[in-house]
Amino acid sequence: xxxxxxxxxxxxxxxxxxxxxxxxxxxxxxxxxxxxxxxxxxxxxxxxxxxxxxxxxxxxxxxxxxxxxxxxxxxxxxxxxxxxxxxxxxxxxxxxxxxxxxxxxxxxxxxxxxxxxxxxxxxxxxxxxxxxxxxxxxxxxxxxxxxxxxxxxxxxxxxxxxxxxxxxxxxxxxxxxxxxxxxxxxxxxxxxxxxxxxxxxxxxxxxxxxxxxxxxxxxxxxxxxxxxxxxxxxxxxxxxxxxxxxxxxxxxxxxxxxxxxxxxxxxxxxxxxxxxxxxxxxxxxxxxxxxxxxxxxxxxxxxxxxxxxxxxxxxxxxxxxxxxxxxxxxxxxxxxxxxxxxxxxxxxxxxxxxxxxxxxxxxxxxxxxxxxxxxxxxxxxxxxxxxxxxxxxxxxxxxxxxxxxxxxxxxxxxxxx
Numbered sequence: 001x002x003x004x005x006x007x008x009x010x011x012x013x014x015x016x017x018x019x020x021x022x023x024x025x026x027x028x029x030x031x032x033x034x035x036x037x038x039x040x041x042x043x044x045x046x047x048x049x050x051x052x053x054x055x056x057x058x059x060x061x062x063x064x065x066x067x068x069x070x071x072x073x074x075x076x077x078x079x080x081x082x083x084x085x086x087x088x089x090x091x092x093x094x095x096x097x098x099x100x101x102x103x104x105x106x107x108x109x110x111x112x113x114x115x116x117x118x119x120x121x122x123x124x125x126x127x128x129x130x131x132x133x134x135x136x137x138x139x140x141x142x143x144x145x146x147x148x149x150x151x152x153x154x155x156x157x158x159x160x161x162x163x164x165x166x167x168x169x170x171x172x173x174x175x176x177x178x179x180x181x182x183x184x185x186x187x188x189x190x191x192x193x194x195x196x197x198x199x200x201x202x203x204x205x206x207x208x209x210x211x212x213x214x215x216x217x218x219x220x221x222x223x224x225x226x227x228x229x230x231x232x233x234x235x236x237x238x239x240x241x242x243x244x245x246x247x248x249x250x251x252x253x254x255x256x257x258x259x260x261x262x263x264x265x266x267x268x269x270x271x272x273x274x275x276x277x278x279x280x281x282x283x284x285x286x287x288x289x290x291x292x293x294x295x296x297x298x299x300x301x302x303x304x305x306x307x308x309x310x311x312x313x314x315x316x317x318x319x320x321x322x323x324x325x326x327x328x329x330x331x332x333x334x335x336x337x338x339x340x341x342x343x344x345x346x347x348x349x350x351x352x353x354x355x356x357x358x359x360x361x362x363x364x365x366x367x368x369x370x371x372x373x374x375x376x377x378x379x380x381x382x383x384x385x386x387x388x389x390x391x392x393x394x395x396x397x398x399x400x401x402x403x404x405x406x407x408x409x410x411x412x413x414x415x416x417x
Contacts, residue, residue: 038079041120042072049096049113057100057111067092067099071117078124086137089121094144108161109148110168118168119175126179127186134176142169223266231259254300287323288312291330295348298334302343308350310357316413325387325411326359332384333361333407341366341405356393356412365403384409 046068053064071092078085093114102108118141126134145168149161234256238249286294288310298304316322330348337346344364351358385395393411400406 034079035076038076038120038124042075045075045113045117045120046072049111049117052111052113053096053100056103056106057096057108059096059099059101063095063099067096071096071114075117075120075124078121078128080128082125082129082133085121086125086133089118090137090140090144093118093141094148097145097148104157104160107164107167110145110164115168115171118172122172122176123179123182126176127183131176131180134179138169138172138176141172227259227263227266231256231263234259250300254297257297285320285324286327286331287320288326289323290327294327294331294334298338298346301338303345304334304348305346306348306350308352310350310352321391322411325391328387329359329384329407329409330361332381333359336381336405336407337361337363343367344404354413356410358411359409360406362400362406363404 049071050064050068053059053068054061059067070088074085074089074092077088093110096111096114097109100108100111118138122134122138125137142165145165149165234252237252238244244252295304295306312322333348334346337344341363344366346361346363349358349360349362351360381395381397388395388409388411391411393409396408398406
């Protein structure tokens, strides 16, 4: 899972204003290693700071333990609550420095363990929050240390005190800068991954567009040109062959009309494939209103009868998918009759129940032998099945007892789908 960007890391408005990021943006092999490192540092800090505070700086045992525990907790707290970690680090660090007794043999007013604790806290806070939070905490801690140093509690020269303050300010400021640098680097990595993902998606889209354009060219060069040649030859057959029988001439005219219709649909498909954004002009798709013309053309080749009708609701009349599906079912059924049983009588029955609507196409046995097809066919029926199943319907086809063929399509009503 990709790391989230800065805009999606804080759900509460207050955290968004502080720019607090989730731990996932911290680079590394996993959050477990970061937590383990923070806990180890906190335990070590607690042991060292408590012992030094009691033995070297002569702070009361109870106060040393409590303040050291708060200081150690701030190290871990920086990973998930940087603001509270800043507050606790300032309180504990300032209290330990204020309670420490100055001496000539140890750093004062800031102990070495407190410097380390501040550095670890500022790194964690800078990783999680905007830069100004650790910087503000750093500035406040330095100001408090200077105020404590002005009220010396022991025989300590100004030189060691100034050196201690310089080391404290420099080390903690560098720690805050390191944390801010790692944070910015992490955010840049997140942004870079997002840009790479966007670039990969755009390249994939471009490749898909190129594939669509290639398919369109192949369809145009192969299918469309071949269909155009069929249409021209079929339309001109009655003129090229004056002695052509009337029924053969009518069949050639039907072939020409079918080729013209297929070419029109082919142009729509080519337009869709060539449109990069999917905004090609869509030609009107056929529907129930176009069925009479389809049946009239089929009736010129073989008798076609209709029984029953659909009583469409207003929603179904405005649903172009239902009309297109019904048209394609009848078109494919009549095409199968023309291919496998030319001249056979066909009956189209429109049925409906409270739950579904049906189309039943049944044809009589073929009137003459049909040569077997080399490709086996079946693609049209498969496409019809996919179209109907997309609407939640079913398709069944079988050979009848007298050698005919029946196709039964059932489409659920919209309220039953």
